[in-house]
Amino acid sequence: MAEFFQSIGSFFEALFHAIGGDIGILSSILDIAIVAVIIYNVIKIVRETRAGTLVKGMLILGVCYVLAFYLKLQTLTFILDNLSKVLVFGLIVIFQPEIRRALEQLGRTRLNKIKILGVGGVLSEEDVMQRVQRTIDAVCKSVKVLQGQRMGALIVFERDIKLVDIVKTGTVINAEASPELIGNIFFVKAPLHDGAMIIRDGYVCAAGCILPLSQNSEISSELGTRHRAALGMSENSDAVVVVVSEETTAISIAYKGFLMRDVSIDVLKETLQKRLIHDVVGDGTSEKSPFWKGRSK
Numbered sequence: 001m002a003e004f005f006q007s008i009g010s011f012f013e014a015l016f017h018a019i020g021g022d023i024g025i026l027s028s029i030l031d032i033a034i035v036a037v038i039i040y041n042v043i044k045i046v047r048e049t050r051a052g053t054l055v056k057g058m059l060i061l062g063v064c065y066v067l068a069f070y071l072k073l074q075t076l077t078f079i080l081d082n083l084s085k086v087l088v089f090g091l092i093v094i095f096q097p098e099i100r101r102a103l104e105q106l107g108r109t110r111l112n113k114i115k116i117l118g119v120g121g122v123l124s125e126e127d128v129m130q131r132v133q134r135t136i137d138a139v140c141k142s143v144k145v146l147q148g149q150r151m152g153a154l155i156v157f158e159r160d161i162k163l164v165d166i167v168k169t170g171t172v173i174n175a176e177a178s179p180e181l182i183g184n185i186f187f188v189k190a191p192l193h194d195g196a197m198i199i200r201d202g203y204v205c206a207a208g209c210i211l212p213l214s215q216n217s218e219i220s221s222e223l224g225t226r227h228r229a230a231l232g233m234s235e236n237s238d239a240v241v242v243v244v245s246e247e248t249t250a251i252s253i254a255y256k257g258f259l260m261r262d263v264s265i266d267v268l269k270e271t272l273q274k275r276l277i278h279d280v281v282g283d284g285t286s287e288k289s290p291f292w293k294g295r296s297k
């Protein structure tokens with residue numbers, strides 16, 4: 001295997017020499033570019049996730065370590081030195097969802113998206129997006145009805161990461177979304193009202209599904225297991241999760257480990273369109289999403 005990579009390396013070296021390039025300069029440029037991309041993404045993750053507070057804590061520990069070292073406080077230096085070794089493993093455990101998501105994002109390519117959209121298959125991208133739009137309309141309409149009847153709901157919009165294990169915990173439906181169907185599923189006496197509904201490519205894929213609960217200790221204590229499950233799902237996948245509170249009728253949206261609480265139907269519709277249509281077709285409007293403004297847990 002090592003020989004194989006060596007021969008590939010030699011091939012590229014010979015190629016660069018053949019085209020008159022300097023491998024040293026080229027590799028330095030490549031090196032700097034890769035490191036810049038890694039640093040940019042780490043800063044992005046720190047800013048967008050709960051890592052921010054932890055990084056501040058680590059910086060404080062780092063400053064303490066430097067001070068202790070230069071002031072020759074041997075016991076404190078010893079403790080902080082050993083703590084830092086344990087901390088590396090602790091961070092891997094704490095950030096397991098973020099690390100997993102980052103690796104999953106890395107493994108996702110434009111090709112995957114093309115396949116998911118069904119280009120080259122039976123449906124065109126436009127057909128799938130029209131169906132997704134109809135589903136968003138149906139969900140928004142039924143959410144309004146559910147609020148009026150004080151009924152809770154938990155709706156997961158699957159995106160690139162397939163939720164096969166989650167679907168298995170519920171009952172497969174595979175039907176076109178309509179306000180009537182969604183209303184029926186979440187009707188309090190209906191057998192599938194407990195748990196989450198999963199929507200895949202604009203179809204109601206399953207209902208009565210069990211989601212992973214978030215272990216985040218920063219979640220507001222007034223939020224119960226429905227909201228915790230929504231947040232947990234968004235921490236462990238790229239899904240957009242909609243919650244309608246049975247108690248307060250408030251609508252919340254969980255995405256990438258953040259919960260935006262008490263949103264209006266208009267914001268719900270806008271966010272779903274941005275995450276499920278604009279993000280997928282890549283028209284560049286997704287970053288203007290209101291989701292990241294005023295996010296909370």
Ligand SMILES: Nc1ncnc2c1ncn2[C@@H]1O[C@H](COP(=O)(O)OP(=O)(O)OP(=O)(O)O)[C@@H](O)[C@H]1O
Pocket residue numbers: 152153154193194195196209210211212213222223224225226227228229244245246247248
């Ligand atoms: N792990 C889970 N996966 C899917 N659904 C869940 C899960 N845990 C709880 N639920 C749903 O949440 C309901 C309980 O909601 P609970 O009252 O505890 O939460 P809440 O966040 O306070 O919501 P609400 O504001 O609607 O009362 C359950 O009946 C079930 O339908």
